[in-house]
Amino acid sequence: MAEATTGRRPGVRFMSRSRLTGLLTVATVIALWFLLTSVTGLVGEFRFPSPPDFLAAFARLASTGYAGGTLLEQALQSLRLVAIGFAAAIAVGVPLGFVMGYDRRAEAFFNPIFLVLRPIPPLAWIPLAIVWLGLGDASKVLVIFVAAFVPSVINTYTGVRNVQRTLIEAALVHGAGQGRLIREVYLPDAAPMIFTGLRLSLQASWTTLVAAELVGAFLGMGRVLSTAYRDINTAMILVSMVCIAVLGAITMMILARVERSVIRWRKT
Amino acid sequence: MSEIVIDNVGKVFGEGGGRPFLAIDGVDLRVEDREVISVVGPSGCGKTTLMRMVAGLEHPTSGEVRVGGKRVTGPGPDRAVVFQQFALFPWKTVRENITFGMRSRGATKAERDAAVAHYLTLMKMEGTEDKYPHQLSGGMQQRVAIARSYATDPGVLLMDEPFGALDAQTRTIMQEELVRLTNDNPRTVMFITHSVEEAVYLADRVVVMARNPGRIREIIDVATTRKAEKWSEEPIDDVMEMPSFTHLRGQVWRLLREQMGSDI
Ligand SMILES: Nc1ncnc2c1ncn2[C@@H]1O[C@H](COP(=O)(O)OP(=O)(O)O)[C@@H](O)[C@H]1O
Ligand SMILES: [Mg+2]
Numbered sequence: 001m002a003e004a005t006t007g008r009r010p011g012v013r014f015m016s017r018s019r020l021t022g023l024l025t026v027a028t029v030i031a032l033w034f035l036l037t038s039v040t041g042l043v044g045e046f047r048f049p050s051p052p053d054f055l056a057a058f059a060r061l062a063s064t065g066y067a068g069g070t071l072l073e074q075a076l077q078s079l080r081l082v083a084i085g086f087a088a089a090i091a092v093g094v095p096l097g098f099v100m101g102y103d104r105r106a107e108a109f110f111n112p113i114f115l116v117l118r119p120i121p122p123l124a125w126i127p128l129a130i131v132w133l134g135l136g137d138a139s140k141v142l143v144i145f146v147a148a149f150v151p152s153v154i155n156t157y158t159g160v161r162n163v164q165r166t167l168i169e170a171a172l173v174h175g176a177g178q179g180r181l182i183r184e185v186y187l188p189d190a191a192p193m194i195f196t197g198l199r200l201s202l203q204a205s206w207t208t209l210v211a212a213e214l215v216g217a218f219l220g221m222g223r224v225l226s227t228a229y230r231d232i233n234t235a236m237i238l239v240s241m242v243c244i245a246v247l248g249a250i251t252m253m254i255l256a257r258v259e260r261s262v263i264r265w266r267k268t
Numbered sequence: 269m270s271e272i273v274i275d276n277v278g279k280v281f282g283e284g285g286g287r288p289f290l291a292i293d294g295v296d297l298r299v300e301d302r303e304v305i306s307v308v309g310p311s312g313c314g315k316t317t318l319m320r321m322v323a324g325l326e327h328p329t330s331g332e333v334r335v336g337g338k339r340v341t342g343p344g345p346d347r348a349v350v351f352q353q354f355a356l357f358p359w360k361t362v363r364e365n366i367t368f369g370m371r372s373r374g375a376t377k378a379e380r381d382a383a384v385a386h387y388l389t390l391m392k393m394e395g396t397e398d399k400y401p402h403q404l405s406g407g408m409q410q411r412v413a414i415a416r417s418y419a420t421d422p423g424v425l426l427m428d429e430p431f432g433a434l435d436a437q438t439r440t441i442m443q444e445e446l447v448r449l450t451n452d453n454p455r456t457v458m459f460i461t462h463s464v465e466e467a468v469y470l471a472d473r474v475v476v477m478a479r480n481p482g483r484i485r486e487i488i489d490v491a492t493t494r495k496a497e498k499w500s501e502e503p504i505d506d507v508m509e510m511p512s513f514t515h516l517r518g519q520v521w522r523l524l525r526e527q528m529g530s531d532i
Contacts, residue, residue, distance in 0.1 A: 169325050170355035174420050175345025175372025184368075188359040265359040265400045 049235035057235035061243075066236060067227035069219050075247055078209060078221040081137060082251065085144025086205045090198060093152030097197070100153070101160025102186065114153070122147030122208045126215055135216040140209055147208040151200035159193025160186055192266075195259045202255055206248045221247065270336045270346065270423030270456045272299040272322055277331035279317055279482075291317050293481035294331075301336075302454035303491075306461055306471035308520060310527055314482025315460045316352070319426050322458060323349050335424060345372045348422035350430040354413040356401040362388070363397040365412050369420025387415035390445060391438070406433045414442060418449060424456045431466065440504055446470060447500070464520050465508055469499075474516075476523045486523055490516055 030051070036043045037050035045053060062071040069077070099106045125146045126139075133139035163186050171185045187194075213222020221244050228236035279292035292314045299305050307315050320326040321333050324343040333340040335347060348369060356365050366387055367380040375383075388394050391411040401409050410433045417425060431439045443466060450457060461467050467474045472491035477484055494500065497512040507513055 166351060166353060166355040167357060169323075169343070170349070170351060170357070171368070172343035173323055173325070173345070173347060173349040173426075174369035174416065176368075177372075180372075184360075185357070188357070191359075263359075265402075 046232070046234060049238055053235040054238055057233065057239045061224070061236065061239055067219075067224045071243065074219060074221055074224050075243060077219045078213070078244075079247060079251075081140045081220070082144060082202075082205045082209055084137075085141045085209070086148050086202055088141070089145045089148035089201055089205070090152045093149045093201070094156045094194060094197070097153040097156025097194075098160050098186075098190075101157045101163075101190070102182070107157075114150075118150060118154075122150075122204060123211050126208075126212050129212070130216060135218065140212045140217070140220075143208050143212045144205045147204040148201035151204060152194075152197040155197025155200065156190065156194045159190030159197075162193070163189040188263075188265075191263050195255075195263070198255060198259075199252065202251055203248075206244070206251075210244055269301045271301040271303075272297070272424060272456060272458065273334040274298070274318070274322070275331050275334065277318075277321060277328045277333060279314070279321065279326065280329040283329070290481040292321075292328075293483050295482075295484055297475065297484060297487075299456055299458060301456055302450075303472050304450055304457040304459065304470060305473045305475055306459040306467035307475045307477060308461060308464060308467045308524065309477030309482075309485070310479050310524070311462075312482075313477040313479035315477060316428055317482065318477075319349070319428055319458060319460055322424070323347050323426050325349075345369060345420060346422050347424040347426055348417040348420040350414050350417045350425070350427040352428040352430075352432065354401075354406075354409045356409055356413055356416075358401050361398050361400060362393070362404070362412050365401070366415045366419055368416055369422075372420070383415075383419045387419065391415065391441070407435060407438055410434060411438065411442070421453070422455065424458070426458050428460045429462060430459075431461070431463075443470060444504055451500070464517055464524070468513060468516050468520060469504065469507060474520055476520060478527055485527070488516065488519055488523075 034051055037045070037048060038052065049057065058071075060066060061074075064070070065073070067074070096110065100110050101107070122143065125143050129139040129142045129146075133142060167185050167189060168181065171181050176184065209220070210222040210225070213220040214226045217223040217226075221240055225237060225240040225244070228234075228240055274295055274297040277292060277295045278290070281289045281291050295318060297305075307318070309315055317326060321328050322335065322340065324340045324347065327341075340347075357368070360368065363384050366384050367375070370380050370383060384397055388397060391408075393408060393411060396404065396408070401412070404412070410430065414427075414430055417427070431442055434442060446457075446459075447470065449455075457470075459467075459470055461470075468490055472489075472494075474488045474490060475484055476486045476488065493512050493516060497510060499507045499510070499513070502510070
């Protein structure tokens with residue numbers, strides 16, 4: 001269900017105070033950037049690009065392309081892999097975490113496996129993934145899956161374990177069966193923790209994807225970054241960093257929207 | 269038939285680890301079908317524990333509880349509970365909370381809407397059906413919790429100090445409503461309270477408990493006097509000033525005060 005439109009209504013302030021502060025900060029940083037590079041030349045172009053260099057590199061990536069593709073192709077490639085890996089990880093991770101939190105036997109069975117797997121940093125899986133699956137999409141998806149899987153399992157598990165006892169009891173004494181108990185008590189009470197897990201999973205997806213693409217890839221934002229590094233093209237390095245940040249932020253915003261529409265009962 | 273039989277029930281907490289604690293010792297009590305009993309006693313005497321065993325939320329260590337002839341092994345919609353801490357679902361609106369138990373027994377949409385309208389009018393909470401619990405005051409939340417259990421229409425209604433958070437006026441309304449409900453649609457009620465007035469006004473019998481270990485000190489009959497003196501034909505305030513009422517109230521008071529003395 002779409003929420004009521006939150007468009008500007010008469011009487012509502014055009015811009016909130018914190019928004020204004022944020023804009024001022026960005027403006028200050030850009031002004032300082034100009035000052036240190038183009039205006040005074042205090043920072044040389046090999047160490048940090050000037051704003052015009054940055055824009056030129058961006059224009060080049062967007063139009064003719066760089067490192068085997070245009071910005072759109074590179075970004076879509078990375079987005080696609082993140083989407084597949086993240087979706088697969090939470091499709092398995094959330095139900096698994098739920099079962100572990102809900103059922104003592106499942107908890108006893110799966111917990112030891114996690115105690116062994118958890119301390120392995122996700123990035124440590126990259127070599128194995130490449131040896132198994134090569135430099136193509138499959139190895140990246142595997143690495144994202146491994147990285148995103150753990151936070152979604154652990155947080156869902158914790159959320160379900162901590163469902164309020166009195167609410168479970170209230171549902172039982174008012175005749176709820178197992179199905180309603182899960183749908184109307186466990187899931188909503190655990191939802192905030194589940195979404196915390198999803199946020200961490202999404203973050204982990206981007207981190208590991210870029211790392212995996214840096215190690216070796218035919219296309220993608222990490223490939224742009226590693227190529228720019230080999231070319232010692234600081235402007236392009238900065239462009240790819242900013243693009244990765246923007247892509248990550250967009251996906252986080254989409255997730256936050258989903259969270260807000262699912263958890264409508266929360267205070268404030 | 270929904271009579272409650274508490275048959276030589278004992279409850280020990282912490283048997284697994286730690287120091288075992290005898291919370292309830294050898295309680296025998298029979299609550300007849302459609303009888304209303306209230307339970308009073310010093311805090312910690314096991315009132316809540318006793319009620320939770322009837323609800324099936326706690327299991328007796330010895331003895332057994334039977335409701336309608338069947339041994340209680342777990343919770344069920346035939347025994348709705350009004351919890352002391354409300355226990356409303358934060359993600360459900362007032363409407364959804366009130367109709368939660370009704371849905372368990374397959375009430376139609378029309379029945380549910382009618383019940384919501386009925387209870388909200390009764391509790392002077394019109395217009396709140398789409399609010400979430402956190403948008404309500406404590407007293408309003410408690411009223412919604414009470415409505416949820418009433419609307420479930422159980423054979424047995426278990427209430428743990430349900431009117432504690434209400435202001436005096438709402439409290440009186442809810443007390444009268446409970447009497448009205450149990451007259452219109454009689455059911456077995458176990459009502460825990462710390463108000464002696466409330467205990468005597470609402471119940472057919474008042475169960476006075478003692479602690480260390482939790483047990484029944486005495487059971488005082490009210491129903492005979494209520495019928496003889498026609499309490500149900502008078503407003504609540506007048507009843508509470510009748511000699512027959514104050515006499516019973518004094519009797520319960522003395523039993524409780526006697527225990528305060530034994531504290532020292
Ligand atoms: N789950 C529990 N574990 C251990 N002790 C408990 C538990 N529940 C209640 N008790 C103890 O049992 C006694 C009776 O508690 P309760 O039934 O809540 O009393 P009341 O409702 O009359 O105030 C208290 O001493 C309390 O500390
Ligand atoms: Mg209690």
